[in-house]
Amino acid sequence: MPSVLLAEDEFLIRAMVVDALAAVGIDCIEAATGQAALDVVAGAAALSAIIVDIGLPDMSGEKVIEAALRHRPDVPIIRCSGSSMPSAMSSPRIHAVPKPYSVDDLCRLVAKLVGEA
Secondary structure, three states: OOEEEEEOOOHHHHHHHHHHHHHOOOEEEEEOOHHHHHHHHHOOOOOOEEEEEOEOOOOEHHHHHHHHHHHOOOOOEEEEEOOOOOOOOOOOOEEEEEOOOOHHHHHHHHHHHHHHO
16 A cells, blocks of 8 residues: 655644545655655655645755655655745646645546656
């Protein structure tokens, strides 16, 4: 079963995404803080994709994305933000999803990216 990292501080959003991804056969490693996400990114867990909320409580999700670009060179990244400000980082591996998003749409994107990996 493919695994994705979900870095999202809002419990209800995290729970809905985890349940929806599980329904399509994708396991989630949950991180409620940027530091927890960094620990996973730098660790040994196999990841098929990384989903990052930019508004994490202890740091910007951009720092998690920077670390993911360095430590996980082949893993696609989904950047979720309620801000209309574009990311300063540009990479074909980064896929922007505006908040609020449809959980179904997010799951379809994750399934597509995981299928391409």
